[in-house]
Amino acid sequence: MTLPVIGITTEVVDGDHLELRSSFIYAISKLGGIPLLLPKIEDEDIIRGQVENIDALFLPGGNDINPSTYGENPHPKLEKVEAGRDEYELELIHRCLEKDKPILGICRGSQLLNSVAGGTMYQDLDDEYGEGLIQHRQTSNRDFLNHKIEIMEGSKLHEITGVTEMSVNSFHHQANHDIGASYEVSAVAPDGVIEAIESKEHDFVMGLQFHPEDAFEFNEPSRKIIEAFIKAAEKSKE
Amino acid sequence: MTLPVIGITTEVVDGDHLELRSSFIYAISKLGGIPLLLPKIEDEDIIRGQVENIDALFLPGGNDINPSTYGENPHPKLEKVEAGRDEYELELIHRCLEKDKPILGICRGSQLLNSVAGGTMYQDLDDEYGEGLIQHRQTSNRDFLNHKIEIMEGSKLHEITGVTEMSVNSFHHQANHDIGASYEVSAVAPDGVIEAIESKEHDFVMGLQFHPEDAFEFNEPSRKIIEAFIKAAEKSKE
């Protein structure tokens, strides 16, 4: 049996090259997936072709989402938006949802999944979230797990990880606010910030505010999440 | 009919992320291919899976080739070698050759194709090439065509471009020296440095010392080369 293909989107940097952190490649290949990278394209036929070649979609973190994607004006603390990236990734998401291919959205990816479903966002947690906010943008290295999250019992995330609490790293200044109708919150930070969402309508469409790809070698719940995603891709492939 | 998938290899930078110049993506997608990026993996099953998902292989430029790949000791002017990249790309090449999938090797890619076939290299042109060497590592921007090349009549490259002379940019300090038995030289620089090789045994296996992906929008022969490559991929797909 051949391994499932995991398509991972990329970031355009300085307008002249693409980048992707190696941890995504390492995690997917170590846990049994074939990683292929998806460069941003404006052509619908090509996007369709890209989706046909993958068994699941992995949306990594990156720049901010265009607030017009969820119907807002830009907040003064909005950071860099990559022109056209939302449009491209939304097209990928729609086509994967149509074919019920698994999607795992990390950080920005989670926020984009929620936006698709009509959810809203905090454009900047520091400015827009109330009292009691903890640190969500760590300056520590990626292997430092900055805080704990609480996982909702009965959620798919709970089922996968088998725990109701795990430690995570944290590199975001934006976060999901209201959750789209087709999603459920499956984990929250100690201050209530949403850390994970999952689709009620699809088999495996999950958004995480943290980075299991950085921790899967020494943190068991992180490893189980990525394994479950690859297993879902295998199943989707059949 | 769906478009052909062009797999493009990538470079690991600073040990923690992958990069690829955008011009490769832009050229392939503008001229009718679906670009998918191939990250370096050490696992044979995954490499096999990657090859199954592409219709043609595009080897872009990058760091130097490990001299042990062609049986030499490192010359003092050898520049950076990415550990494991040769091994990975050689595995891709072998599998594509087996299935007769088209390969277009640019710069380092051309040198690797030649090495596979038993060819040898100049580890550093300045030190090892004789008198009369012209500039092969330009400091001008990528859109500046630095010198002309002479294309051999009767070669596949001639057939594709329809010309016996074209202008090219140039960003290399290494070059092919002796050509492997299964290849022919199809273009040379004014100083005799080999600028293009092509396989005598496969339908479309070509190595270029220059970068048509940077010039295809304003230089017709450059555009024709990439179009021919994508057309070969289409044919291979069938």
Add this chain to the structure above:
Amino acid sequence: MTLPVIGITTEVVDGDHLELRSSFIYAISKLGGIPLLLPKIEDEDIIRGQVENIDALFLPGGNDINPSTYGENPHPKLEKVEAGRDEYELELIHRCLEKDKPILGICRGSQLLNSVAGGTMYQDLDDEYGEGLIQHRQTSNRDFLNHKIEIMEGSKLHEITGVTEMSVNSFHHQANHDIGASYEVSAVAPDGVIEAIESKEHDFVMGLQFHPEDAFEFNEPSRKIIEAFIKAAEKSKE
């Protein structure tokens, strides 16, 4: 018939060289104008000579305006002022207004036009504007259109663009506040910040807070604005 000459002012950087973004040159020359650059000079005869050689004046963005130009003390958030630039551009403006030559002022240029007419400014929007301010200094690249603006019906800008809403990029921390008597507001941002003004007394004297020169190739209203400006220059030339 010869093409109209568009004079564009420049910025002195590090005290030893002039700079101008290429997009101004590209936009003017693509849409039918002859771009000539106007370096800052302190001599009245030379300024007169410069004005005689142009058919219209294009004031690009740049550093902050000297608050003494509009009769204020410097606010703590005032940014860099180039000594003598206001005096030079004001002299250009007065001479062009006298001869009714068209003027298009971008960003800082728009603010200077308003100052000439007795208008006032926000020295720093973050500090001086009230609640509800959206982002006006984007960190996204120049090709990202950050927010929409509303164009007043009946305005010249409306007449030119044919729309009441367009998307714009945004790179300013200052903005026009009270509008000079001879001007009308022709566009505002969603938070009410003034995005365009136009002279009630001259044929084509317009100030824009955004940058049509960065968007004219993919944004139709941006292209129409610059075309209208060049057409006005042609007419002025006659």
Add this chain to the structure above:
Amino acid sequence: MTLPVIGITTEVVDGDHLELRSSFIYAISKLGGIPLLLPKIEDEDIIRGQVENIDALFLPGGNDINPSTYGENPHPKLEKVEAGRDEYELELIHRCLEKDKPILGICRGSQLLNSVAGGTMYQDLDDEYGEGLIQHRQTSNRDFLNHKIEIMEGSKLHEITGVTEMSVNSFHHQANHDIGASYEVSAVAPDGVIEAIESKEHDFVMGLQFHPEDAFEFNEPSRKIIEAFIKAAEKSKE
């Protein structure tokens, strides 16, 4: 009487903005010319329009000349060439020569004038010039006069400066080699490198390897050269 307009060409830096050292502006305006800057354009009508608006052409220093401009392959020590700049400036030169407008070429400008006339160049003095070469690329600041030059008696340069020796600064690695048929050498460095050429056929077409614009305030021959050029522009204007 109005002052003569001196058109000065500019350099594209990083592909996104134009630059020109301020000393050119300062020298021209202090000595009675109206400086206007000429941005590089690919359109013939616009270039014609630019030339119609100037009384004389000032070609400042800058990057290397494309060796194909004078029919050679690139030497390994060739430095950065700006794509399209030679073509643009050659077009300006041809049109000015046609109308007998004065031209003063500095450094690269001098080399381009010579190339137009069929002259040849040293692509890199260090590599190509014989024994006895003195320093031609100073690391000292621009106000340091690095070496003397000998001015040929009877030359126009001699007539203008009134001296047979002057001190100059020096910032070049290339230099004129054989002089085109319509030119004469009017000054040489102590090692024989050509420091000035002048047209035998036009009233004021002169190329200098050094920079009078950096020294005119404290070096009398430098001031006289620029004054003579502006005076020629005045005469041409009539």
Add this chain to the structure above:
Amino acid sequence: MTLPVIGITTEVVDGDHLELRSSFIYAISKLGGIPLLLPKIEDEDIIRGQVENIDALFLPGGNDINPSTYGENPHPKLEKVEAGRDEYELELIHRCLEKDKPILGICRGSQLLNSVAGGTMYQDLDDEYGEGLIQHRQTSNRDFLNHKIEIMEGSKLHEITGVTEMSVNSFHHQANHDIGASYEVSAVAPDGVIEAIESKEHDFVMGLQFHPEDAFEFNEPSRKIIEAFIKAAEKSKE
């Protein structure tokens, strides 16, 4: 008699090398101790071995403490935490306390000693301390003594230094808040911030918020503190 061995912990920088400021080495060796550096290790046997080879433990300053070490969530102003350093140093502290080996904790070291004893911390003084805070993170060089501290009469620190006031430098944004049951405060800054603590249960276990190692050559109380620590190590050695 042989000199006592002072073990000093180190910092991992950029994930690939260890660092320690030279002033620690210089102070210890000038005042009669043998400095040996302790690199962070995860293995218990090795840590035990390290402790067996030292007579006293010197904990230098460094990055922030992991808030989970003292049972809190990360405050938004938390700075870089080095993964695993707390765990390693806590293990060293526990083993030294068991064997009653002297410990001198500087800055971060002082905070860690307090955490071990159940104390709490200000994660960021600027955000969490009330009115009247003075500067605790100086931008001046390390030899500048930024403010005075008051030393409690009857404390061990008083006994050692013989003074109730001394001047200190200051490089911290965190500080001890509530003191663990086994400690006493022995010095405070003018704003009440705790500058020194000492164990009530062990012979020489002391934490300082300032850096005597930077001042011992020109500041007598600083010298006396380090001398007392080395003397305690000698005694412990016996």
Add this chain to the structure above:
Amino acid sequence: MTLPVIGITTEVVDGDHLELRSSFIYAISKLGGIPLLLPKIEDEDIIRGQVENIDALFLPGGNDINPSTYGENPHPKLEKVEAGRDEYELELIHRCLEKDKPILGICRGSQLLNSVAGGTMYQDLDDEYGEGLIQHRQTSNRDFLNHKIEIMEGSKLHEITGVTEMSVNSFHHQANHDIGASYEVSAVAPDGVIEAIESKEHDFVMGLQFHPEDAFEFNEPSRKIIEAFIKAAEKSKE
């Protein structure tokens, strides 16, 4: 008659070299003084010798003053203090005052003069000054005159400059607060910040918050201040 010697203090940078802006040298030498630079020394005999060799003392701007010099604890916004510089310059001031040698203190120099006389300071204007503060730390170049100041009629400064208003540049975040008993305020900024003080007891002891040495060539009052200072030095010399 020989010219008067003006001693100017210097700044230690990076602990290994001294620096002084050239404008001080230029202004003093152009207006008839002999500039000699005074490096910081800790030895009293040497300081005495330095003072014997100068006719007047010029205290240029620089780092912050040690708050302990005027009896305060360091405010959190205090910037870099150079250890020992206050002590050195205070010794110079005391010796000059004893011998009634003229002193001109610029920026930090003005603040030090006031501290000597028992005055107090704002350690940071942004934090400690009330409403209405204008910009006192310009980001514009030194030749830009940022705001006006009002000069008190009847003051020595008024007598020297002959005006009651002048424009000044501004590069400070600290300022004098209460003025020592032996001084009078002779100029204020529009927001009331003290811009000049002068001694009631000495012939020429003046402190300025702005920099006449940067403006004396194009701003007449600035030139008159430095001329008056040098004239006072001449008189003192006699």
Add this chain to the structure above:
Amino acid sequence: MTLPVIGITTEVVDGDHLELRSSFIYAISKLGGIPLLLPKIEDEDIIRGQVENIDALFLPGGNDINPSTYGENPHPKLEKVEAGRDEYELELIHRCLEKDKPILGICRGSQLLNSVAGGTMYQDLDDEYGEGLIQHRQTSNRDFLNHKIEIMEGSKLHEITGVTEMSVNSFHHQANHDIGASYEVSAVAPDGVIEAIESKEHDFVMGLQFHPEDAFEFNEPSRKIIEAFIKAAEKSKE
């Protein structure tokens, strides 16, 4: 039984802190040694104390050796020498040799061992070694094994590794030349450069020109060398 203590020397960087690459710590601790770092000290008593606390000495790479250590004048290509480091490490070596404690010298460490025994060095291979030199200073990352070495049969290195050829990385511009009387060459590079030496008189005193600490996890001979060294330390401990 307790683990053996391996003392590793360190480098002073920028005059103010010590550094050591983490790979030394990682290798020693993974393979059963207790790493303690030895800072440079000028005091003999302290050095004696340091040696008493270690079971073996590990000399890592670093700056160049002072040529006066082996009786030569500095060659023009000599690179940075850390003042006093040779003297310190020589003292450590002498004391370890006296007590027959094992020593493993890497790169610079190997050269120092040879110097002690009266050997000589190439101060710069490029300048002083003859024809045929291969690359000994790789620009590739540390995990890239740059060339092979040949291990002498019958040598201790052969006994330890069990091979006559291994691949190594390479980061040196100096190398041992003549070998001191008490040493034997145990490995050479393909060009004859000495890659390993070993003492004929001591049980385990070995110098390597390459870095087994960077390769021990994926290169078996590298691992065996460090294991043998730690085993020798254990034996010495007894």
Add this chain to the structure above:
Amino acid sequence: MTLPVIGITTEVVDGDHLELRSSFIYAISKLGGIPLLLPKIEDEDIIRGQVENIDALFLPGGNDINPSTYGENPHPKLEKVEAGRDEYELELIHRCLEKDKPILGICRGSQLLNSVAGGTMYQDLDDEYGEGLIQHRQTSNRDFLNHKIEIMEGSKLHEITGVTEMSVNSFHHQANHDIGASYEVSAVAPDGVIEAIESKEHDFVMGLQFHPEDAFEFNEPSRKIIEAFIKAAEKSKE
């Protein structure tokens, strides 16, 4: 008795500030001189005034000497020359020689003394000196003594230091070649490069190619040289 005043010249850096290494100040003040810094001035009256205020002249190292100062054209390897510094320092030297004030010239200072006397220079040792050249431009820190020098018996330098050999640091690429008639060589490097010269006609006029000011605290001959210079200044003062 008052201490002698030692005037030290300075360097203009980036055209806008003066610099001098602190070691000059430290050495002079520790060994009994009053250091005053001499900024470069173009006015003869001021230079005369500067000389009247000093008892001896200390010429520190710095940029290259203008080759025209000793009648040569610039060699291609000539490094930065500070315009006007030679002229200024030559004026100082002439006036000091006239009044027989002691002069100590370091590095560039030594070369300037020799030029005054009609000596010549190596513009670049690497290019112009023959075989056997040792390293004269160390990359090691200033406290590392790079090589030995031989001091001529019977020379003043021998008399002062009492030794015929001393170790020195070395930071020059130029050196004295032929010695002016009024000087004698008093020390040479092992390769014959001149390391010290002294005037046969004046009491204390000495040039050194090395830097005793960096070594006087740990190197006795270095200390004796500076002491002798200050003693000569004392004597000259009388």
